[in-house]
Amino acid sequence: MIDAAVEVGMGGVDDLTASDLLALARDRKAAEDRAAADLLVVAARWADLHPPESIHDAAAFTVPGCEHEEPIAGEGAPLVAEFCLAELGTVLGISTTAAKKLVGHALELRHRLPRLWAHVQAGRVPAWRARAVAESTIHSTPALTVEAAAFVDAQVAAVAGRVGAAQLDRLVAETIKRFDLAATDPTQDPEDGYLSVDPRHATLHDDDVHYAGTMRLEAELDIADALDLDRALGHGAATQAALGSTESLAVRRAKALGDLARTQTALDLHDQGATGDRDVDGLPAAREVILHAHLDASLDGLAMVFGQTGRMEEGQRLVLLEQIKDWCADSRTKVTVKPVIDLNANLSTPAYEVSDRIREQVILRDRACVFP
16 A cells, blocks of 8 residues: 555655555655665765875865864775865765765775674664764774774674764773773873863852752762662652652652761761760761851741741851751751850950950951951
8 A cells, every 4th residue: 555655656645544654754764764875885986986196185174273184084994086075065965075074974984884884784773873973983082093993883883873972972982091092192182181081070059059048969970879879869759758748759859868968977987996976876967067047036927938037157148947947857967056156246365376256256257358
């Protein structure tokens, strides 16, 4: 049935059923992929027919801001005469630069990524996926050797080309390190670039506090650590729900992260067998944060949008009274009540050393150096 529709063209498409339309779409997509694979073969063969001779320059890409040029394919691929690419581009209705890329990708796949090339020609990998891999291996910095490109080819072909841009970047970076290419490239500073930078970090953005009293935590973790943390947060969120929490999953996961932090802080891993001041549990307090909160007693009982609001000296931010109550109510929080420091009082001491109380008053009162 579908073959008849294909033969008469798209004029009778309105008469097709839903299943016929899906079959036609699949057929057209397969034809498009086959045509793209065939175009790579044509481009490679066009390059074979036009090698650079003594009177012709080899095709290359000009690098903006640099004196050198990059070849259209990597080491081990044949060179192509510059003049022939404009003619191919004209026939295909694309620019000369696009024609360079097409031919370069075809040569890179055929000569340096043969496994991936075979997948494309067998219809197992779309041409556009293979070309994305070729683009990365051609323009890698430092350039990939034939052996390094073969390593990338083996890794990508093993998953039938199903790699995203980020995965491909990591694979190329791993290849450069594995084959020690940075050390052999005189233009590459071994102390510079992404090869020597460990991206892992955990950063608390305490300068950006939400009006609800929250902060943003950003982290880049090892894959295993990230997966373990995700499972731990999921377990903590599920435990809260089982105990009757009606908060959203996102909120429960955020609270689970806080619980996890306090639990880990309470573990006596760094001082096993030592003696010293301990809480009744024999473990240090899980939370010991010094905060300077100012709440106006005259506002007690007044209805406010977010509840009674005070001010914290740390970061000059607002804080809710209910938040302070929640912090202090946690059984693993160490609470120390200090006398109120009058910022207008004239504190003094006959001693040479400045007392902690005076030091704290000056910091809270001036918040910055006031030396003239």
